[in-house]
Amino acid sequence: xxxxxxxxxxxxxxxxxxxxxxxxxxxxxxxxxxxxxxxxxxxxxxxxxxxxxxxxxxxxxxxxxxxxxxxxxxxxxxxxxxxxxxxxxxxxxxxxxxxxxxxxxxxxxxxxxxxxxxxxxxxxxxxxxxxxxxxxxxxxxxxxxxxxxxxxxxxxxxxxxxxxxxxxxxxxxxxxxxxxxxxxxxxxxxxxxxxxxxxxxxxxxxxxxxxxxxxxxxxxxxxxxxxxxxxxxxxxxxxxxxxxxxxxxxxxxxxxxxxxxxxxxxxxxxxxxxxxxxxxxxxxxxxxxxxxxxxxxxxxxxxxxxxxxxxxxxxxxxxx
Amino acid sequence: xxxxxxxxxxxxxxxxxxxxxxxxxxxxxxxxxxxxxxxxxxxxxxxxxxxxxxxxxxxxxxxxxxxxxxxxxxxxxxxxxxxxxxxxxxxxxxxxxxxxxxxxxxxxxxx
Numbered sequence: 001x002x003x004x005x006x007x008x009x010x011x012x013x014x015x016x017x018x019x020x021x022x023x024x025x026x027x028x029x030x031x032x033x034x035x036x037x038x039x040x041x042x043x044x045x046x047x048x049x050x051x052x053x054x055x056x057x058x059x060x061x062x063x064x065x066x067x068x069x070x071x072x073x074x075x076x077x078x079x080x081x082x083x084x085x086x087x088x089x090x091x092x093x094x095x096x097x098x099x100x101x102x103x104x105x106x107x108x109x110x111x112x113x114x115x116x117x118x119x120x121x122x123x124x125x126x127x128x129x130x131x132x133x134x135x136x137x138x139x140x141x142x143x144x145x146x147x148x149x150x151x152x153x154x155x156x157x158x159x160x161x162x163x164x165x166x167x168x169x170x171x172x173x174x175x176x177x178x179x180x181x182x183x184x185x186x187x188x189x190x191x192x193x194x195x196x197x198x199x200x201x202x203x204x205x206x207x208x209x210x211x212x213x214x215x216x217x218x219x220x221x222x223x224x225x226x227x228x229x230x231x232x233x234x235x236x237x238x239x240x241x242x243x244x245x246x247x248x249x250x251x252x253x254x255x256x257x258x259x260x261x262x263x264x265x266x267x268x269x270x271x272x273x274x275x276x277x278x279x280x281x282x283x284x285x286x287x288x289x290x291x292x293x294x295x296x297x298x299x300x301x302x303x304x305x306x307x308x309x310x311x312x313x314x315x316x317x318x319x320x
Numbered sequence: 321x322x323x324x325x326x327x328x329x330x331x332x333x334x335x336x337x338x339x340x341x342x343x344x345x346x347x348x349x350x351x352x353x354x355x356x357x358x359x360x361x362x363x364x365x366x367x368x369x370x371x372x373x374x375x376x377x378x379x380x381x382x383x384x385x386x387x388x389x390x391x392x393x394x395x396x397x398x399x400x401x402x403x404x405x406x407x408x409x410x411x412x413x414x415x416x417x418x419x420x421x422x423x424x425x426x427x428x429x430x431x
Contacts, residue, residue, distance in 0.1 A: 157412055
């Protein structure tokens with residue numbers, strides 16, 4: 001399959017088309033938004049399902065196969081917010097707090113982008129390591145903590161550390177992901193019992209959720225002007241840079257072609273569930289219009305449509 | 321209970337209290353509840369709500385849009401709540417607060 005076929009395959013998946021439907025509906029000023037409680041419930045379902053799957057596979061994976069990718073995940077989680085921060089400060093001339101807030105989002109991971117990459121690889125019939133979903137849980141938090149550390153020297157209103165850590169570690173998304181991994185690892189084979197609920201309907205739920213995400217992302221588009229040209233460019237270029245670095249690191253860590261693609265996508269993605277909440281509390285003076293618009297309205301749609309096939313192409317090139 | 325035909329019920333005794341209403345972004349919910357309790361309020365009513373104002377952007381669609389807290393308190397407690405809000409939240413967060421005078425049945429419970 002050549003790269004163009006892969007892009008076509010990706011764009012024609014029910015999930016991506018659902019996302020487009022959400023965008024179109026919002027642009028037509030139609031009220032497609034899911035009720036808030038359902039949106040929150042569906043995200044809980046997706047996070048827990050991903051955690052369970054990752055935990056189950058984690059328990060099965062031999063340690064020597066796992067240690068490289070795990071170390072790579074932690075290393076990139078700690079370092080990527082630093083170069084994102086440096087780029088935002090140097091090229092965008094952003095203030096310390098805003099730059100750190102955005103760096104927290106780009107260093108952390110978007111679980112939905114990760115999931116979309118998995119379904120893309122399923123469609124392209126490329127296998128990948130099942131424990132990748134567990135790595136997502138390890139990538140979510142470190143970048144947020146590092147970025148908040150970067151901002152604290154300059155922030156006048158930063159929340160106390162204890163409160164910040166509680167917010168990051170005890171946040172719903174982290175608890176569901178890590179809790180899911182723990183349950184999956186402990187339950188092992190008895191996970192079969194919940195498979196009809198957590199595995200089989202997963203892609204259907206994801207499609208429904210992505211319709212809602214499309215609507216949310218499109219509503220953020222009106223904030224684009226506040227974000228400005230530099231940030232719009234950053235939100236397109238940074239994922240490509242991070243994706244390329246992620247692909248190299250994944251390949252180096254000994255992942256398969258599919259695993260490398262997923263790893264690159266994880267590194268390229270920007271958080272919009274865990275990071276915004278943590279940053280809002282920890283760095284109140286950072287402007288949410290900047291970090292949310294770039295991660296949710298630009299980077300997320302970009303990765304979902306174009307980014308994932310590009311990262312796969314990079315991984316294939318490296319893997320050959 | 322229905323009053324007997326022809327007679328009007330005795331006037332119900334009410335107590336004058338302050339009703340403090342706070343509307344803020346949903347990520348603040350736990351903190352606002354703690355603030356109200358620490359100030360000395362005996363209870364509160366919490367509602368999820370949405371709306372628009374000068375700030376507009378919310379950090380999280382996942383936490384919900386806004387939260388509205390209403391509490392019945394003495395004038396002193398109302399003042400503590402408002403002063404703390406002004407000190408800790410008005411500058412960086414989307415928060416609205418107002419006070420009105422209400423006449424509460426069984427009002428002694430709230431002071």
